[in-house]
Amino acid sequence: MTAALSTDQLAERHAATLDAALDALRTRAYWSPHPEHPKAYGENGTLDAAAGQAAFEALRERRFELDQPGTDGWTGSEVSPYGPRLGIEYPHADVAVLLPAMRAAMRPWREAGPRTRALVCLEILKRINARTHEMAHAVMHTSGQAFTMAFQAGGPHAQDRGLEAVAYACAAQSEVERTAEWVKPQGKREPLTMAKEFTAAPRGIALVIGCNTFPTWNGYPGLFASLATGNPVLVKPHPRAVLPLALTVRTAREVLRETGFSPDLVALAAERDGEGLAKTLAVHPDVRIIDYTGSTAFGDWLEANARQARVHTEKAGVNTVVVDSTADYRGMLSNLAFSLSLYSGQMCTTPQNLLIPRGGIATDAGHKTYDEVVSDLAESVRQLLSDDTRANALLGALVNDQVKERLDAASRIGEVALASRAVTHPDFPDATVRTPVVVKLDGSKPDAEAAYFSECFGPVSFAVAVDSTADAVDLLRRTIREKGAMTVSAYTTSAEVEHLVEQVCLDESAQLSLNLTGGVYVNQTAAFSDYHGTSGNPAANASLCDPAFVTTRFTTVEVRRHP
Amino acid sequence: MTAALSTDQLAERHAATLDAALDALRTRAYWSPHPEHPKAYGENGTLDAAAGQAAFEALRERRFELDQPGTDGWTGSEVSPYGPRLGIEYPHADVAVLLPAMRAAMRPWREAGPRTRALVCLEILKRINARTHEMAHAVMHTSGQAFTMAFQAGGPHAQDRGLEAVAYACAAQSEVERTAEWVKPQGKREPLTMAKEFTAAPRGIALVIGCNTFPTWNGYPGLFASLATGNPVLVKPHPRAVLPLALTVRTAREVLRETGFSPDLVALAAERDGEGLAKTLAVHPDVRIIDYTGSTAFGDWLEANARQARVHTEKAGVNTVVVDSTADYRGMLSNLAFSLSLYSGQMCTTPQNLLIPRGGIATDAGHKTYDEVVSDLAESVRQLLSDDTRANALLGALVNDQVKERLDAASRIGEVALASRAVTHPDFPDATVRTPVVVKLDGSKPDAEAAYFSECFGPVSFAVAVDSTADAVDLLRRTIREKGAMTVSAYTTSAEVEHLVEQVCLDESAQLSLNLTGGVYVNQTAAFSDYHGTSGNPAANASLCDPAFVTTRFTTVEVRRHP
Known part of the structure; x- marks a missing residue:
């Protein structure tokens, strides 16, 4: 397959950012490549405020096209917490068709290796970042956040958390990907010698179950951690907050296609009213990773029932x-x-x-x-x-x-x-x-x-x-x-x-x-420096992002032979 | 508390070995500090063949003393697969007394930090190694392994796997333990500044559920991974293979005491006939980590029911x-x-x-x-x-x-x-x-x-x-x-x-x-180089040892304040 965007081009665009992100994980000093001020956007191919609003308005009252396999109808009934209905319909997936297509896309993605996967993820994040003004309206009119917060938390801060997950995933897999010559002395006899290859192998399809209040901020860590570790990602948005994740999926598919991979590595699973799709998908044998943010009741249900998957949950707590x-x-x-x-x-x-x-x-x-x-x-x-x-x-x-x-x-x-x-x-x-x-x-x-x-x-x-x-x-x-x-x-x-x-x-x-008395608030955490949750108390079994958040998503497969 | 064995002494004895182990994890070349030939033992304070056999015989037909809190009786009915009954009785634990004592021991162990914990673990392993000839008989007469295999797999190879887990744990936690100054620019205003401290914090009591065939080889990775990440470890041996793990617990307690920590960080939970102790302990709210090797039925039960714990299982597969x-x-x-x-x-x-x-x-x-x-x-x-x-x-x-x-x-x-x-x-x-x-x-x-x-x-x-x-x-x-x-x-x-x-x-x-045609066999894996299981197929949800095997055992706790 010829790629419109080669690995060399990706490296030229993003290698420095990836290395800076890897460095930030270690120093945990302040760092972000994503400007948080709305006025910082409008140049270098990014949408300004007016263009972003226009792009959002152009999405309304129509179908949101996604050329994913196995579409068996259309669904959508989002109403903004500010009042207006969005009037957008999304493809409804026939999972019997979609999941096999996603699995079929895995091998070249695995073979691309951790660093190329990371670079592709950075291109996805860059394009999402360029349309932050559009995303801000999408987040505002699904979560009810005020515009500035929707812009920052739904835009650059979410993108930071996604990038952080990519960097963690890249670092963890890079430790694994290697070859080794193993020579064991046998006294006077010839030593035993083996040539070994170690590969970071994905687990299978990853399911992201989105929430209503922070569809991108809470969705991106799992989405990008799973994708960067080689897993296809199926995004099941909250029925009242589909648009921010649909935009995300569309951008991811576009970048995957341009970089020579199958777009089916990322797909949307919008659900019909009362369909309970998350429950069905969560116990599907092909679903091997789940990320969930929401109620304790459903989080507990997932942990107890989705036995075939690694389940990462953020539930309720008392602060x-x-x-x-x-x-x-x-x-x-x-x-x-x-x-x-x-x-x-x-x-x-x-x-x-x-x-x-x-x-x-x-x-x-x-x-x-x-x-x-x-x-x-x-x-x-x-x-x-x-x-x-x-x-x-x-x-x-x-x-x-x-x-x-x-x-x-x-x-x-x-x-x-x-x-x-x-x-x-x-x-x-x-x-x-x-x-x-x-x-x-x-x-x-x-x-x-x-x-x-x-x-x-x-x-x-x-x-x-x-x-x-x-x-x-x-x-x-x-x-x-x-x-x-x-x-x-x-x-x-x-x-x-x-x-x-x-x-x-x-x-x-x-x-x-x-003793917070200034401009830092207990409810805010900064990617690359602060952890969100610990995974060690009942509020969440995952932490954004620690090494455990990514190491659960891949396995190390060894092939050994005599040299 | 004064320690008979100081941190400096521990570092002098073991720092080079720990660094070599950390290096071996990366190169995955052949490495082991534990000689596998029985004749290599007998000097430098290690038991030779005769002394090892005598030590084993001296254990028989008597009580195995362990000064752990909450002993409410004695139990034991091991019979060697080679015929003789061992006649050893072990303390039976009142978990209502023992578990609180174990929790009470945690704080100084956490505060010691990853590297000191690793050095203490290495001292434990060194003393276990010195008594390999005794352990060989204990493994032989509980598992039924032939002597040479019991010696190697139950001795140096198991010790290698334990050391590997310690090294992984040390590396993963060392990435986390740090301080950071975080300075976020605020345009013309003063930057926001925070001082942050990050600590690797244990999850809680770890339960090791031992197996009959490889009590040490399959038990050590979980035991040492949990201990090295700051968790107290309760060892519940298979009722027919108590002795190898009882010896291990006794040595661990001795070293913990000598190094100034509470011996109650490692304890034994031998069970009475038909007591079903593993089930009771596995769902105890204080048990936060479980390592299990055994049947698929009980492994699946643990995964489904021990919801409060991180469960690592090795079950059945078809090779x-x-x-x-x-x-x-x-x-x-x-x-x-x-x-x-x-x-x-x-x-x-x-x-x-x-x-x-x-x-x-x-x-x-x-x-x-x-x-x-x-x-x-x-x-x-x-x-x-x-x-x-x-x-x-x-x-x-x-x-x-x-x-x-x-x-x-x-x-x-x-x-x-x-x-x-x-x-x-x-x-x-x-x-x-x-x-x-x-x-x-x-x-x-x-x-x-x-x-x-x-x-x-x-x-x-x-x-x-x-x-x-x-x-x-x-x-x-x-x-x-x-x-x-x-x-x-x-x-x-x-x-x-x-x-x-x-x-x-x-x-x-x-x-x-x-194409194995020489002296390497598919059923054998070497610590520091080969992985045992992948965690990605139904035979096991854990791999010995990969980063995921240790990152699940601790959390990263951040304390942030203005400087």
């Missing part, structure tokens, strides 16, 4: 902030206010339980009682979101009715320290935009535990009064161990408390941010 | 030899004869199905019909085992009655090309020693498939007549895919056939040996 003391009271309050407000708390990393000693805390602004801390935090959130334009830009829209129902129910759980407020969106009057609610709970009351000891996904936080910091640390441990946590945060000026919290996080495997 | 053609007919026959005879075929790596075209094969000794190949192989085995002394030294004893029952039943499955012969052991008249049986089957007959398409563990091989080499390759593919395989072997002078078999092994993830 805690231990508030012991601070040397920057205002900084703490404004940092927390931002964390609670961003995307209306619809992030798996948003803090939920703020554990505050009922005796109050020491701060640079003097001693603050529990009530003062809570009301000051409430005021901080109120001020942050007082302007509707700014509120809309931070909050985005509620992604679905269940989030709104949980928000409404939260006010009845305890004393409301900060009531939720409905915000009107100037461009999208049908959008449900809400500020977060903060509810006061007494940690010593058993009925309060029912509320704070489970995930309440959305703009709901609990200010839990605890007996002491030691009590908070105990509750933190129990929460991580039993419920899991994607993030832990703590504020303290005490080296001893810092040490205690660190020990809990090391004992129970949770990622810890200490 | 195939494709016989297409050879340039060394005598070499092929003698190599196969040895492979079929070694330890009476009681190895998960022993070839079972020899696929031979019914039209015969081309060889350097002229064309050979299917019948000639089979009868020549039978004659080769017969000659190899004609002398009883040599037969006893190669075959060892049948490990249990089930193996003998399968052997007896095999003669009724098809035409017997080579009948099994009972061999008398001069020292152990009660030992059941049997030469292998070779049964002819017609691969085109559906009733034959019932026999060759499932594992028949023990000294039973099927010479399966197939229509052609292409037919053999198809059957090979189907066998690996549906039944799994620990090994694949092929004999061919055709580059095309070689390529076809290689492709099948790469497609279906199986380890391949080509």
